[in-house]
Amino acid sequence: MRRSPFSALSTLALLAALAFLLFPVVAVFTYVGPARLLEALGEQSAREALWLSLRTTLLALAVVVLVGTPAAYLLARRQRLPGRAAILTAIELPLVMPPAVAGIALLAAFGPHGILGPLLDSAGVELVFETAGVVVALVFVAAPFYLRQAITAFAALDATQLEAARTLGAGPFRAFATVALPGARDGLASGLALAWGRALGEFGATLLFAGSLQGVTQTAPLAIFAEFGRPGGFTAALALSAVLILVAAALLLGLKLLGIDRAMAPRGPS
Amino acid sequence: MTGDLTVDAEMPLRSFRLQAGLTARPGEPLALAGPSGAGKTTLLRVAAGLLRPERGRVALGEEVWLDTSAGIEVAAERRRCGFVFQDYALFPRLSAWRNVAYGMPGPRRARRAAALALLERFGVADVAGVRPGAISGGQRQRVALARALAAQPRALLLDEPLTALDPSTRRHARAELRALLVELELPAIVVTHSFDEAALLAARLAIVDCGKVVQAGAPAEVSARPASAFVAGFAGAAVLRGMAARAADGLTLVRLEGGGEVRSVDAARGAVAVSVFPWEVSLEAPGSGGGDSVLNRAAGEVSTVTTIGNRARVGIALPQQLVAEVTAASAMRLGLRPGTAVVAAWKASATRLIPLSAREPASPKSP
Numbered sequence: 001m002r003r004s005p006f007s008a009l010s011t012l013a014l015l016a017a018l019a020f021l022l023f024p025v026v027a028v029f030t031y032v033g034p035a036r037l038l039e040a041l042g043e044q045s046a047r048e049a050l051w052l053s054l055r056t057t058l059l060a061l062a063v064v065v066l067v068g069t070p071a072a073y074l075l076a077r078r079q080r081l082p083g084r085a086a087i088l089t090a091i092e093l094p095l096v097m098p099p100a101v102a103g104i105a106l107l108a109a110f111g112p113h114g115i116l117g118p119l120l121d122s123a124g125v126e127l128v129f130e131t132a133g134v135v136v137a138l139v140f141v142a143a144p145f146y147l148r149q150a151i152t153a154f155a156a157l158d159a160t161q162l163e164a165a166r167t168l169g170a171g172p173f174r175a176f177a178t179v180a181l182p183g184a185r186d187g188l189a190s191g192l193a194l195a196w197g198r199a200l201g202e203f204g205a206t207l208l209f210a211g212s213l214q215g216v217t218q219t220a221p222l223a224i225f226a227e228f229g230r231p232g233g234f235t236a237a238l239a240l241s242a243v244l245i246l247v248a249a250a251l252l253l254g255l256k257l258l259g260i261d262r263a264m265a266p267r268g269p270s
Numbered sequence: 271m272t273g274d275l276t277v278d279a280e281m282p283l284r285s286f287r288l289q290a291g292l293t294a295r296p297g298e299p300l301a302l303a304g305p306s307g308a309g310k311t312t313l314l315r316v317a318a319g320l321l322r323p324e325r326g327r328v329a330l331g332e333e334v335w336l337d338t339s340a341g342i343e344v345a346a347e348r349r350r351c352g353f354v355f356q357d358y359a360l361f362p363r364l365s366a367w368r369n370v371a372y373g374m375p376g377p378r379r380a381r382r383a384a385a386l387a388l389l390e391r392f393g394v395a396d397v398a399g400v401r402p403g404a405i406s407g408g409q410r411q412r413v414a415l416a417r418a419l420a421a422q423p424r425a426l427l428l429d430e431p432l433t434a435l436d437p438s439t440r441r442h443a444r445a446e447l448r449a450l451l452v453e454l455e456l457p458a459i460v461v462t463h464s465f466d467e468a469a470l471l472a473a474r475l476a477i478v479d480c481g482k483v484v485q486a487g488a489p490a491e492v493s494a495r496p497a498s499a500f501v502a503g504f505a506g507a508a509v510l511r512g513m514a515a516r517a518a519d520g521l522t523l524v525r526l527e528g529g530g531e532v533r534s535v536d537a538a539r540g541a542v543a544v545s546v547f548p549w550e551v552s553l554e555a556p557g558s559g560g561g562d563s564v565l566n567r568a569a570g571e572v573s574t575v576t577t578i579g580n581r582a583r584v585g586i587a588l589p590q591q592l593v594a595e596v597t598a599a600s601a602m603r604l605g606l607r608p609g610t611a612v613v614a615a616w617k618a619s620a621t622r623l624i625p626l627s628a629r630e631p632a633s634p635k636s637p
Contacts, residue, residue, distance in 0.1 A: 160357065161359050163353075164359040166345075166346040169421055170372070
């Protein structure tokens with residue numbers, strides 16, 4: 001079969017893209033070999049960083065889901081809410097904000113010398129150099145990912161199903177819990193996965209706002225950077241990187257297996 | 271026992287103002303008919319509490335659900351107003367029985383048993399465990415009806431409950447729905463955009479156009495005495511009721527309720543509605559015609575004459591109301607006025623029979 005030069009070029013482009021995207025990933029696992037990777041993971045600082053990442057991201061996700069779900073529902077269902085367009089834009093702002101800017105902004109708001117600093121201080125709340133500060137930074141950068149997906153998912157709900165629930169005697173909360181939540185499940189799950197992925201990779205905002213204190217605020221990405229800066233720490237940085245790659249791949253695979261990556265597709269056939 | 275359901279609503283719609291009042295009495299289903307976009311569904315939504323009109327009042331008997339002037343508004347979930355949506359709006363992630371059990375009170379096991387009993391009654395118990403996406407349109411319609419009734423509604427609102435069905439399913443469903451509405455003794459409002467369907471389903475009908483109720487009354491009355499050219503056009507065929515049986519000549523003979531008989535080429539047995547378009551009916555003076563190919567020839571008395579431009583719509587009591595449309599000139603020549611004796615004639619091939627019984631033998635496969 002004869003192929004046109006263009007189709008040959010396209011194939012070449014695809015191969016080049018795949019090689020470029022995958023080679024660094026493969027390199028992480030092969031540079032020093034699995035044995036030394038596992039050995040590096042045994043170090044206390046690495047385990048602490050991973051454990052801290054897990055705790056802080058899960059806590060941040062819990063906050064995002066508990067507050068974000070009803071908020072997204074309101075925004076999606078009340079199309080004539082005053083200032084709706086402005087609210088939607090404001091929610092998306094942290095998405096495009098550079099992480100370092102997010103860290104500075106958080107310091108200006110909640111830092112010791114920030115606007116709410118004295119108030120938080122008198123209430124006995126400390127965020128900087130505290131694990132709580134990590135959670136605040138993660139919520140700030142990850143929430144928009146969940147909110148956007150949740151708003152889209154709730155807006156796509158069939159409104160007559162919610163009305164049907166009400167004519168059957170369900171109040172607003174029961175209609176939300178039994179009809180809206182199951183109906184928006186796929187979109188909410190994909191938003192959750194995206195937010196989790198973003199939170200796991202968070203670096204700049206956390207570093208500026210909460211610092212990089214081992215065991216307290218040093219999450220896995222910060223630990224990678226710290227190991228990288230330490231003489232002979234490259235292997236430990238690789239080991240942590242390998243774990244983060246595996247977690248990210250697991251998240252992606254989970255989305256595909258659930259078949260809910262459709263919700264992320266811009267405009268696929270339904 | 272519930273009282274009358276009354277709905278009065280006023281609000282702007284797309285290009286006109288909705289300004290309409292309705293009353294549905296228990297056991298006397300009211301059909302709301304009219305062209306698409308006339309405001310019928312809006313009135314139903316106001317009744318159910320899904321939409322608040324600019325001004326309005328909704329009451330069931332003595333109980334006021336909405337009174338904008340008094341600041342009263344009872345939430346939809348507290349009205350117990352059963353609603354069957356046009357596309358049924360079944361919950362896609364719940365099986366049929368869970369859909370039905372959704373609005374039921376009580377512990378889970380009792381609800382399951384009651385939901386299964388209702389599905390059984392509607393002939394769809396075999397799909398109790400199946401989700402709505404995997405069952406047929408006719409089955410979905412029954413599940414939707416069962417779901418609305420399961421919540422023990424005090425009024426029933428149906429928004430084009432038959433439109434989503436294919437024609438053969440619709441005939442069955444229509445007959446069942448008619449029997450159900452009579453049996454329930456609830457105030458019920460059925461929205462439809464077809465006059466025939468309204469005439470078949472309901473004891474009374476209100477015709478809505480551009481947000482107003484342009485005429486209300488018994489279906490036969492409305493088709494015989496249309497208040498406007500719009501209603502005359504919309505009302506289309508006259509609808510008579512009777513019992514059908516096979517005649518010796520291969521045609522179907524229908525004995526009309528109240529007297530008279532009609533022949534049709536359509537096959538049917540049992541209770542039927544006979545539908546004849548007014549322009550198929552010609553009128554003669556008694557004793558003048560006969561002997562041609564026209565098989566249906568019935569003597570009656572003119573009950574109404576409505577002149578619309580150069581046409582005259584003539585209601586004839588057979589004693590059931592038949593409607594003929596003749597030119598205004600013919601009406602003059604025959605001297606038609608209420609009380610005049612005439613003979614109405616129309617062909618057996620212009621006579622449609624619509625089975626009213628759910629257990630009609632004409633349809634081979636049962637749903």
